Amino acid sequence: MLRIAVPNKGSLSGPAADMLHEAGYQQRRESKELRIVDPENEVEFFYLRPRDIAIYVSSGRLDIGITGRDLLIDSGANAEEILPLGFARSTFRFAAKPGTADAIGDLAGKTVATSYEGIVAKHLADSGVDASVVHLDGAVETAIELGVAEVIADVVETGTSLRNAGLEVFGEPIMTSEAIVVRRTGADAEEPKVQQFLRRLQGVLVARTYVMMDYDCRVEQLEKAVALTPGLESPTVSPLHNEGWVAVRAMVPSKEAQRIMDDLYAIGARAILTTAIHACRL
Numbered sequence: 001m002l003r004i005a006v007p008n009k010g011s012l013s014g015p016a017a018d019m020l021h022e023a024g025y026q027q028r029r030e031s032k033e034l035r036i037v038d039p040e041n042e043v044e045f046f047y048l049r050p051r052d053i054a055i056y057v058s059s060g061r062l063d064i065g066i067t068g069r070d071l072l073i074d075s076g077a078n079a080e081e082i083l084p085l086g087f088a089r090s091t092f093r094f095a096a097k098p099g100t101a102d103a104i105g106d107l108a109g110k111t112v113a114t115s116y117e118g119i120v121a122k123h124l125a126d127s128g129v130d131a132s133v134v135h136l137d138g139a140v141e142t143a144i145e146l147g148v149a150e151v152i153a154d155v156v157e158t159g160t161s162l163r164n165a166g167l168e169v170f171g172e173p174i175m176t177s178e179a180i181v182v183r184r185t186g187a188d189a190e191e192p193k194v195q196q197f198l199r200r201l202q203g204v205l206v207a208r209t210y211v212m213m214d215y216d217c218r219v220e221q222l223e224k225a226v227a228l229t230p231g232l233e234s235p236t237v238s239p240l241h242n243e244g245w246v247a248v249r250a251m252v253p254s255k256e257a258q259r260i261m262d263d264l265y266a267i268g269a270r271a272i273l274t275t276a277i278h279a280c281r282l
């Protein structure tokens with residue numbers, strides 16, 4: 001039975017459960033459940049604090065976990081990213097009152113408040129900057145107003161929290177993050193059960209980012225049309241009853257679907273349809 005750690009709260013929790021559900025796994029019915037068994041799929045899910053997940057996985061007691069890249073790095077746990085999942089995207093940035101700091105060099109001798117002490121201490125050390133780090137559990141934006149620190153380092157998604165606190169980011173982003181699948185460093189990533197789990201999640205990622213496109217075009221236009229819709233491997237081309245015409249089928253990125261339909265129409269393709277992909281194995 002594959003043992004999988006899933007975030008129990010916060011920004012990662014809902015989207016992670018949605019993705020697992022789309023991948024065909026049972027998920028808990030109420031938010032107080034700490035673990036569930038999905039016997040049909042031979043997996044057991046443990047609902048844990050996102051910050052702790054890399055640590056559980058590095059201990060080897062759990063096979064796989066879903067967490068944030070920033071949380072993995074911050075934990076310093078002996079675990080590695082094996083699949084990015086494309087949700088809970090954020091950047092990790094320094095911020096301060098406007099005009100008080102421009103670059104990381106300005107942090108020398110100052111105090112930085114953060115919930116991600118591991119990331120910040122390492123970044124300061126790598127940059128050769130001698131600053132103090134004070135750990136706070138959350139709402140770090142308020143630390144400057146209340147005099148606990150001159151600078152903060154925090155997760156920025158929309159930037160609303162910083163704006164509300166009258167703060168501005170400065171310097172280069174410390175890192176970019178998204179939800180990821182983690183596995184103990186050096187563990188056998190080829191294990192069939194692990195591979196099957198990853199293929200299911202990859203199937204969801206593809207279903208979310210691609211649509212299926214079908215259209216008819218004249219044989220003379222086929223090369224141009226196929227250049228617009230190369231598909232993942234190569235498009236399927238079938239003869240039509242009307243001589244001189246073919247039907248083409250290919251997966252296209254959903255974000256580009258409307259532009260591709262316009263371009264296909266412009267070269268004479270007709271009966272252009274897109275349909276959603278519900279699941280796939282590549």
Ligand SMILES: Nc1ncnc2c1ncn2[C@@H]1O[C@H](COP(=O)(O)OP(=O)(O)OP(=O)(O)O)[C@@H](O)[C@H]1O
Binds near residue numbers: 067071
């Ligand atoms: N707006 C956001 N706020 C916080 N974390 C975010 C946001 N957007 C994406 N994330 C990512 O979610 C993870 C943090 O999740 P976590 O559950 O620890 O914090 P949270 O969503 O702030 O919840 P909590 O209310 O428990 O602090 C990190 O990987 C972070 O990069």
Ligand SMILES: O=P(O)(O)OC[C@H]1O[C@H](OP(=O)(O)OP(=O)(O)O)[C@H](O)[C@@H]1O
Binds near residue numbers: 137138155159161
């Ligand atoms: O750029 P934004 O879209 O505003 O999102 C980022 C903010 O959201 C999170 O805080 P959260 O609300 O989770 O509170 P916390 O600081 O107590 O964790 C995070 O710590 C930032 O403060």
Ligand SMILES: [Mg+2]
Binds near residue numbers: 138
């Ligand atoms: Mg938070």
